[in-house]
Amino acid sequence: MSATTGIRPTKGFLMETKRRIQTVERGTEFLKMKRDQLAKELTESLGVLRGRRSLLLENLSEAYRALTAAYLSLGPIEVQSQAKSIKNTLELEVLPRSIMGVVYPSVQLQGHPEVAAELDITLAHAAEKVFQIIEEIIRLAEFEERVERIASELGATSRKVNALENMVIPDMRYIIKFIEDKLDEEAMEELVRMKLIGGAKKS
Amino acid sequence: MRTQTSFKSVMLRTHARIANLLSRDQVQRLAECPDLESFLEALKETPYGEITLEEGVNPSIQLERAFNQKFAERIAEIVKLTPGARGEFLHTYFHLRFEVLNLKRILRGIFNNWEPEEIADSLIPIEPITVKDYQPLTRCKSLEEAVGLLEDTPYKALRGELERVRQVEALWPLEHMLNQIYSKRVLALTASLPKSDQRMVNALVRYENDVENILTALKYRGKEVEDFEELFPVTYGVSLETLTTVAKASDIESAINLLEEPYKTVLDPLRTGDVAMVRAMLRRGKCDVASRAKAMDQFGFNVILAFLVYSEAEKDNLVGLAWGKAQGLPPENLLKYIVLPRG
Numbered sequence: 001m002s003a004t005t006g007i008r009p010t011k012g013f014l015m016e017t018k019r020r021i022q023t024v025e026r027g028t029e030f031l032k033m034k035r036d037q038l039a040k041e042l043t044e045s046l047g048v049l050r051g052r053r054s055l056l057l058e059n060l061s062e063a064y065r066a067l068t069a070a071y072l073s074l075g076p077i078e079v080q081s082q083a084k085s086i087k088n089t090l091e092l093e094v095l096p097r098s099i100m101g102v103v104y105p106s107v108q109l110q111g112h113p114e115v116a117a118e119l120d121i122t123l124a125h126a127a128e129k130v131f132q133i134i135e136e137i138i139r140l141a142e143f144e145e146r147v148e149r150i151a152s153e154l155g156a157t158s159r160k161v162n163a164l165e166n167m168v169i170p171d172m173r174y175i176i177k178f179i180e181d182k183l184d185e186e187a188m189e190e191l192v193r194m195k196l197i198g199g200a201k202k203s
Numbered sequence: 204m205r206t207q208t209s210f211k212s213v214m215l216r217t218h219a220r221i222a223n224l225l226s227r228d229q230v231q232r233l234a235e236c237p238d239l240e241s242f243l244e245a246l247k248e249t250p251y252g253e254i255t256l257e258e259g260v261n262p263s264i265q266l267e268r269a270f271n272q273k274f275a276e277r278i279a280e281i282v283k284l285t286p287g288a289r290g291e292f293l294h295t296y297f298h299l300r301f302e303v304l305n306l307k308r309i310l311r312g313i314f315n316n317w318e319p320e321e322i323a324d325s326l327i328p329i330e331p332i333t334v335k336d337y338q339p340l341t342r343c344k345s346l347e348e349a350v351g352l353l354e355d356t357p358y359k360a361l362r363g364e365l366e367r368v369r370q371v372e373a374l375w376p377l378e379h380m381l382n383q384i385y386s387k388r389v390l391a392l393t394a395s396l397p398k399s400d401q402r403m404v405n406a407l408v409r410y411e412n413d414v415e416n417i418l419t420a421l422k423y424r425g426k427e428v429e430d431f432e433e434l435f436p437v438t439y440g441v442s443l444e445t446l447t448t449v450a451k452a453s454d455i456e457s458a459i460n461l462l463e464e465p466y467k468t469v470l471d472p473l474r475t476g477d478v479a480m481v482r483a484m485l486r487r488g489k490c491d492v493a494s495r496a497k498a499m500d501q502f503g504f505n506v507i508l509a510f511l512v513y514s515e516a517e518k519d520n521l522v523g524l525a526w527g528k529a530q531g532l533p534p535e536n537l538l539k540y541i542v543l544p545r546g
Contacts, residue, residue, distance in 0.1 A: 068532065069479030072523040072540045076263050078304075081325050085311040085374050121418045125478040 007175055009182035017179065021172045028164040031157055037100060038154040045147045052143065056136050063129035070126040082119050083127075090134060102153045104146040107138050213284045214502045217510050220281075223250055224513055225520075227543055233524050234534040234541065242528040251521075266525035268328065274518040275301075275329045281507055289504050292396050292404070296389065297511065298332035303385045305331070306358065307378055309340045313349050314374050333357050346377070357384055379434065386412060386437035400504040403496035407512070409439035410492055414469055414485045416441055420449040421458060421473070441466060479540060486516050486542040494544055513544045 007013070071079050091111035096103050112131065119127055225233075229249055236242040239262055247253050254269050256262050282294040305326045312322030322341040331337055333356050343349040346368060350361045360380055367376040393404050416435050423434070431447045438446065445461060452458035459470050469488055472480035493509035500506075520541050527537040 066476075066478070068527075068530070068536070069477065069540075071526050071530075072537065073479040073482035073519075075267050075519070075522040076261065076526050077267050077308075077325055080264075081308045081311050084315045084317070121422045122478045122482055124422060125476075 004175060004178045007178065009179045009186075011183065014176060014179040014183065017172060017176050021169065021176065024164060024168060024172065028161060028169065031161045031164065034100060035154060035157045035161055038102075038150055038157060041099070042147065042150050042154055045143070045150065049140075049143060049147055052136075052140050056133070056140055059129070059133055059136060063126070063133045066126035066129045070120075070123045073122050074120060078120075079123060082123050086119075086127075090131070092138070099146070099150070100153075102146075102149050104149045105142065107142045109135060109138070209286055211502065213286070214506055216284060217281065217506050218501075220277075221506070221510050221513060224510075224517055224544075225249055230520060230524075230541055230543060231534075231538070233521075234527075234537045236528060238531065239525070239528045242525065261529075263522075263526040263529040267522045270518045270521045270525070271327050271329075274514055275327070277514050278329070278511065281511060285504075285507055288395055288397065289400060289507070292392060292400075293507065293511065295332060295392055296404075298329060299385065299388060299392075301327045301329040302331050302334060303381050305329075305337060306334070306340075306353075307381055309337065310346060310349060310374060310377055312341065313343050313346055350377075357388060360384060382415075383433075383436040390437060396504075403492065403505045403508055406492050406496070407489060407508070410465075410488055411485070412437060413440045413466060414481075414488070416446055417449060417462065417466055417470060418481065420446045421455070421470075423450045424452060424455070424458060483540045483542055486519060490516050490542055490544040509544075516542045516544065 074082070089111075090109065093108045093110050094105045095108065097106040098104075233242060233245050233249075236245050243254060243256070251269075251273060254266065256265050278293070278297045282290050282297075284290075285293055308325045309322055312325065319338075319341040323337070326337060326341075334340070334353065340349050340352055343352065347365060350358075350365060353359060353361055358381070360383075361377055364376040364380045368374060389408055393401055393408060396404060416438060419434060431443060431450065435443055435446050441462065449458045449461055452461065455473055459467060459473060462470065465488060469484040470481055472478070472484065489512050493505070493512040496505040497509040520543075523540055524537055
């Protein structure tokens, strides 16, 4: 279907289309600004994410070493027995947060189990490391989700900008040109008709 | 005269048993096994023989049970051989230790609503000594019910801690009380031994108690403690004052520096964060105490106690090795925690 199908080539519609194209162009500019900001945010976040991941891997191997040491010094049955003696668990609250209109989940740690009094010092040391890791994993998951949502919003914004720049605005410009041409043509026809009528009257 | 002869024969048998414990080479071979299957194969060539594992049950837990069983058998054999008060002492000392450990596991299980079978599976297979039977305890639905069943035993003081358990919603008040009861009973038990035998027993009990006290003090470092006397009911070489200062020390370095030898050396791995090595050092220290006492009198009660100390260290080594093999850990990670008696 052509962009001009159903178009009324009137002056009123031309003015309306010109107003609309101005709004669309302003909107496109805003979207471009949002796209650039999101791209900047994404680039910065990816750097942070890489750093946090490598730190997490280091801490994970440290926690694994501590846990291994606890198993080696206490034996698996005692470790399981002591580990199950902790009743309080990690409590989380997930709240929505927004950055440039991108909503992402923000995790807040509410309750932290007190392990020191319940466990042998070897296991308490390992448990502290593991809880530290769990907190880091939660923070990292929150950050990854944020980055993922920013990336998805960036994709959507880029598609919108491309659609506006390459489809909507050129179509509207074409419509304006089409109406202007039609109106010029009509004006010319009108002029010719007037001249013909005028010439006929004189003769 | 008859007692003396039989005691000498016990000594000879005990020396033979010490010689039968796993050698450094055997432990090294076990640690170097590439997996659990080859570990079990290598174990066949030791006094432990063939251990068959059930399918569907964690193999390292099954092996820990088997090693505990072997250790319990060794205690039973040596107690049977040892005449008089010494035999009584060994029986009570080791059984009491494992009874307290089993009671802790039962109370943890009840606290976390484990199934009775699950609780029973976590117990060390050693007959109770002051409690009639573990089975009724494992079936209890609440801590109150379990503590009620212990009313006619030396553990009746546990009842007084139930209110605190409810307040803090944690089990540690009961575990602390069990530790207190154990320490006091061992202290009283040592007095039942002939004077000549008390030295090594005292050295062992004191050494272990001191290190455990220091570890507790370090565990509570930086935390609010209402009553240090309650936390450390029995102290020997490290005074309550020192333990309080350790618990209040600003950092681990200064806490360790407050201590004297041999505790400073035992706790040295804490400086690098290797907490598990402290437990290995504690076991090594106990073996060293036993070896020194054994060297002083090759035909005394010390030899029997040394055998049991070495046996316990061997059991702990094997439990660690079996778990490490099931996890596929390299030998160097396992061997550093292995404790072998010197001399």
